[in-house]
Amino acid sequence: MNNKEYAKIILSELNQTLPTIDIEKSNQFVDLLLNAKEIFCAGAGRSGFAVRGFAMRMMHMGLNSYVVGETCTPNIDETGLLVVCSGSGSTKSLVNHAQKAKEVGAKVALITIDPESPIAKMADVVIEISAPSPKSAKAGEIKSIQPMGSLFEQSEALYMDTLILMLMERKHMDSDTMFGRHANME
Template sequence: MNNRDYASVVLNELHHTLSKIDIQKANEFVELVDQAQEVFCAGAGRSGFQVKGFAMRLMHMGINSYVVGETCTPNIRENGLLVICSGSGETKSLVNHANKAKEVGAKIALITINPESTIAKLADVVVEISAPSPKSAKQGDIKSIQPMGSLFEQSEGIFMDISIMMLMEKRNLDSDTMFGRHANME
């Protein structure tokens, strides 16, 4: 296959996974983010990279957002929201973060392949992305030509970008307003 062939297959895979996301769960996710006083974002590996991008866009919107594990991240409190991206929903460090958030009364939103996972049982909302991953007990309903969990990781990133657009609409924000908060020390 050539570049265009691969692009076509990958875009079809993304369309399949994104169109299967439960609209009600997506709306609940956006509502939790909108109502939170602070949003804490956690993920491991490539899912961690995706959720860091989400934290950045929340900051651009003027929402207090933090990446769990960074040195300047404060403690989570009752009015906070922990957003976890985990294909398996079983990553030990992320399970620990979810338990701590639950202990203090914070809300938890999980983006995952496995809605029956340990973290899912603790979460207030679970957004399921139907994609394959070698680390998840539950596999999505699509076979991907991409390696490992790539389809999940791409899908979660796009889902969070779509959630940002929904929040922008809800808060009457535009890209120009958000760009005013873009880093000026690059």
């Protein structure tokens, strides 16, 4: 196969995951984002890369967003929201972050494959993405030509871009207003 044929299959797979995400839960997620004083984003591996992009776009919107583990990230309190991206929903470090957030009274939002995971049980909103992953309880149930958790990681990144569009609509923003916060020391 060539790159165009693979791209067609990947887009077809994404067209099977993204439309199945619950609309009401997405609206709840946006409400949590808008009501949080500060938003803390956490993920491991490729999910961590995806959630970093989400944190950056929220910063472009003027929201107080941070990436957990960075040296300039403040402490979370009861006014905060922890956004966790974890296919398995059981990565130990991310479970610990969710536990800490709940201990201080913060809200937790989870994007995952497994809505019955340890983090899901603590979360205020759980966004389920039906994608295969070797670390998921659903391993083998859903098929993809892509390796490991690629379909989930792509789906979560695109899903978070849909959240940004929803936030932009609710805040009456456009790309031009956001670009004013784009890094100028590149």
